Amino acid sequence: MHTDDGNKVRNVHVYLLSEAFIALQVLDFPGGKVRFSPELRFISESPEERAHCYRVLDDDGLIITGSNYVQVDEEKALKMYSDMVTLQVMDTIFYEAQRQGRISFYVTSIGEEAINVASAAALTLDDLIFPQYREPGVLLWRGFTLQEFANQCFGNKADYGKGRQMPIHYGSNKHNYFTVSSTIATQIPHAVGAAYSLKMDNKNACVVTYFGDGGTSEGDFHAALNFAAVREAPVLFICRNNGWAISTPTSDQFRSDGVVVRGQAYGVRSIRVDGNDALAMYSAVHAARDMAISQHRPVLIEALTYRVGHHSTSDDSTKYRPVKEIEWWRLARDPVSRFRKWIESNGWWNGEVESELRNDMRKQLLHAIQVAEKVEKPAVMDLFTDVYDVAPENLREQEKLLRKTIKRHPRDYPSDVPV
Structure with a gap:
């Protein structure tokens, strides 16, 4: 009995040791070392908990306790807010101009002003921008004038594209802002190629490309992320996940947890950010830029937001989403109002300055439009x-x-x- 019991104990030990050995066994495949498991187990297609979303300001513009963010001084904060207000006014004026038949087409950035301006504020002028068509705030931050915006939308002789592009297809060599293209996602692989060239030339700069959630349904997005990861290109992928690809909701585009998890799948460091929080966007892009350049790596930023405006002047979004939903996002989650509350809490802003800024911007834009209309067309x-x-x-x-x-x-x- 004693011998049999001893054998049983030894057999159990041998079994446990063999199981532990199998579990710990590692083999070096061409793609890298992997640990083996005797368990038949599939990777879940849907995690129990969604990836967290980085946020600094609450809906009342107050700093969330324990927030880790990059400090913004008064001068930069005021310019950020001024540019966001200017972007709002510009969208209103040019949208009205299109409705009056003075220009043929327009796209607004309503609800996405923080993504535009805050990301631009975290970059340097040496960084190359490959935009989609909802990033005029980046150009505004870099010094593109209201007159230059008007000239492009009216396609006059002063337009850098010589009237050969649709309105809002801005481009400026001076501001390292590549010309907008309507075709979805084509700018993403171009951005990776440009980033790789910066790396080879040892430039202290990165490339930033913007796109919407609909762009991630294109093959160009997937090819670009894979190329960037393998080549370790210093490029920031900023996805404006605003819930809609024109009239197609994200629920009809993909089953994954948004866009952020796709970066991990390709080996790209990723973060999800509240795109309506200017401080969160600024901090995330600032940190991502440092990583991209110093560590030679791509970074994916999924900015969660909501497209308050129609997709374009050719669209009526009330046909596919409720008006109450649009109004709630416009009033309760406005990124410009949230940031204003924060600068007001710091004593940097007041209502009198607000009214003066908006009136002045409106006058400047109306004048720019009048000038642009009078300039002759390109040859x-x-x-x-x-x-x-x-x-x-x-x-x-x-x-x-x-x-x-x-x-x-x-x-x-x-x-x-x-x-």
């Missing part, structure tokens, strides 16, 4: 310049056809066009 023949060093045959043929059309219908075209 028709500029349609065929700049893209190619030597124009291809098909483009030269199109130019000949246009000249013939102008010659047949001279009253319908500017008189200064050479034919």
Whole structure:
């Protein structure tokens, strides 16, 4: 009996040791070392708890106790707020101009002002920007004037794109802001390539690309994240997850926990941020920029927000979401009001200055529009310049056809066009 019991004990020990050995056994595969498990277990498709969202200011503009954030001094805070207010006023004026038939198209940033301005404030002018079409606040922060915005929207001779782009397709070499493209997500892999070139040249700068939740449904997003992770490119991916890709809600776009978990899947450091909290956005982008440059790594920031405005002037969002929901976000979760409460609590702002700022911005914008309308349009023949060093045959043929059309219908075209 004693021997049998001893054997049983030894067998149990051997079994436990073998199980422990299997559990601890590691094999070095081509992709890296992995630990083995005797248990048949799948990775859950949906974690029990969603990824946390970084926040500094509560809805009343008060610092949340225990918040870890990057300090913002009075001068920078006031410029951030002034630019957010300017962006609101600009959106209102240009939206009205489109409704009056003075420009053909417009896109607002209502509800997303903090993502625009706070992220821009955390960057340097040497950082390259690859925008989508809802980041005019970044250009505003960098010094793009109201007149330059108006010139582009009206497509006049002073427009840097020579009237060949849709309104709001801004671009400025001076401000390291690449020209907006309507096609969704194409700017994301371009940003990674630019970031890789900065790394190879040992530049003390990074690349920042913006896109919406709808952009993450495009293949370009996935290819770009993988490329950036493998090449260790200093690029910040800032996703404005505003709940809607035009009329498609996020629930119809993906089953994952938003966008932030996709970064982890590709080996990209990631964070989820309250996009309506300017201090949180500033702190997250500031820290991400430091990591991207000093550690040679990409970073994904998912900024949770809500698109209060219509997708564009071609859209009526009340057809697919309730008006009460839109109004609640506009009033209760306005990022500009939240940030104003914080600067007021610091004694940096008051109502009289607010009224003066908004009135002044409105006057400046109306004047910029009046000036832009009077500037003549670009030369028709500029349609065929700049893209190619030597124009291809098909483009030269199109130019000949246009000249013939102008010659047949001279009253319908500017008189200064050479034919």
